Structure formats: C-alpha cells, structure tokens
Amino acid sequence: MILAMMLDGAKYGYQLKREAGWIMGQEALHSNLVYPTLRRFLEEGWVSKKAAPGERGQTRQQYALTADGRRTLLERLNAFSAADAASDGAFNLRVGMFALLKTEERERILAAREGYLQHRDQKLGALESHMELGKFGAEIVEHMRKQIAAEREWIKHLRRIGKTIPTERKNMQ
Numbered sequence: 001m002i003l004a005m006m007l008d009g010a011k012y013g014y015q016l017k018r019e020a021g022w023i024m025g026q027e028a029l030h031s032n033l034v035y036p037t038l039r040r041f042l043e044e045g046w047v048s049k050k051a052a053p054g055e056r057g058q059t060r061q062q063y064a065l066t067a068d069g070r071r072t073l074l075e076r077l078n079a080f081s082a083a084d085a086a087s088d089g090a091f092n093l094r095v096g097m098f099a100l101l102k103t104e105e106r107e108r109i110l111a112a113r114e115g116y117l118q119h120r121d122q123k124l125g126a127l128e129s130h131m132e133l134g135k136f137g138a139e140i141v142e143h144m145r146k147q148i149a150a151e152r153e154w155i156k157h158l159r160r161i162g163k164t165i166p167t168e169r170k171n172m173q
Contacts (some may be wrong), residue, residue: 002037003046003065003073010064012052013038032133038063046072054087078105085112095158097164106162110155117155 001023002016011019013035021028041047046069054060065073076096084090094101094109101109124141127133133141 001091002034003019003041003069004093006047006063006069007073008063008066010050012060014060016063036045041069074100077101080112082112082116084145085109085116086157098158100160107159108126110158114152114155117148117152121145124148151159 001020005008005011005016005019017031017034018048022035038049041063042049044067047063048066049061049063050057052062056057056063077100080094084094091109091113098106125143126139128138155156
C-alpha cells in the first residue's frame with residue numbers, strides 16, 4: 001500500500017503515515033511501522049529519498065517511487081495466493097489497483113476470491129445444516145451468507161466495468 005501511495009508522485013513520510021492510516025481506518029499509522037518500511041524500501045532501491053524544506057524551516061524527507069519500485073509493486077499486486085483470496089484487505093487492495101493490472105490478471109484475482117467465497121458459503125451452509133446455532137448464532141450465519149452473496153454480485157459488477165476500463169500499466173513502465 002505504501003508503494004502504491006507514491007504512484008502519483010513523491011510524498012513526505014508524515015503524509016504517508018497519515019494517508020495510509022486513513023485508508024486503514026485509523027488516525028495515522030505508527031511511525032514504528034512506516035519509517036522502518038520506508039528504510040527497507042530505500043535499501044531495496046524501491047524508493048528514493050531527498051531532503052526538502054518544511055513549512056517551519058525544518059528539513060523534511062520526501063520519498064518517491066523508483067522504476068524498480070514500480071516493477072516490484074506490479075509483481076506484488078499480481079502475486080495473489082489462496083491466503084490473499086481469503087483476506088478482505090489483500091483483495092480490496094488489489095481491486096483498488098485494478099487499473100494497473102491486465103484484464104487476465106484481474107480475472108485471476110476475481111476468480112480466486114470467488115472460489116474462496118464459494119468455499120466459505122458452503123462451510124456456513126454445512127454449519128447451518130448440522131448444528132443447532134440458536135437464535136443469534138443463526139442470525140450471524142445468515143448475515144455472513146448475505147455478505148458473501150453481496151460480494152459475489154460486486155465481483156460480477158467489477159467484471160462488467162473491467163471490460164470498459166483500460167489498463168493504466170503503461171504509466172508503470
């Protein structure tokens with residue numbers, strides 16, 4: 001996510017902390033998460049860093065994605081395991097970056113998530129059939145199955161709009 005946040009240009013470390021936090025539903029990500037990650041990205045050559053003057057005369061560090069960082073981002077977006085398919089965060093991150101991926105890569109990700117959802121729905125159905133869940137337990141299972149059905153409809157929608165939206169990968173080269 002931090003690499004993707006620099007696609008549109010260089011950003012200050014504090015800006016990355018704050019914006020990543022917003023995306024994650026928090027105030028800001030902790031410095032002990034963001035700055036060691038940026039340090040590792042610098043060591044890998046995925047980002048560059050330059051000093052820039054701050055608003056109050058201080059020196060601030062500005063981070064920018066390198067060509068190697070862009071390639072790495074694409075590789076990581078394309079790597080979508082069974083564990084990623086089971087992760088709402090990993091799936092949503094990929095969908096958020098679909099404009100960077102080729103149509104067949106998008107489809108592979110959607111199919112993997114769909115397979116996970118189908119398996120989960122089957123497990124919940126078996127749970128309903130073979131267990132006395134009680135009033136509230138049954139409510140939870142019903143709610144979860146409705147969420148699965150809604151996401152499956154969303155995946156159909158993503159497929160439809162994916163046919164009309166060109167890949168922006170050329171900007172990533």
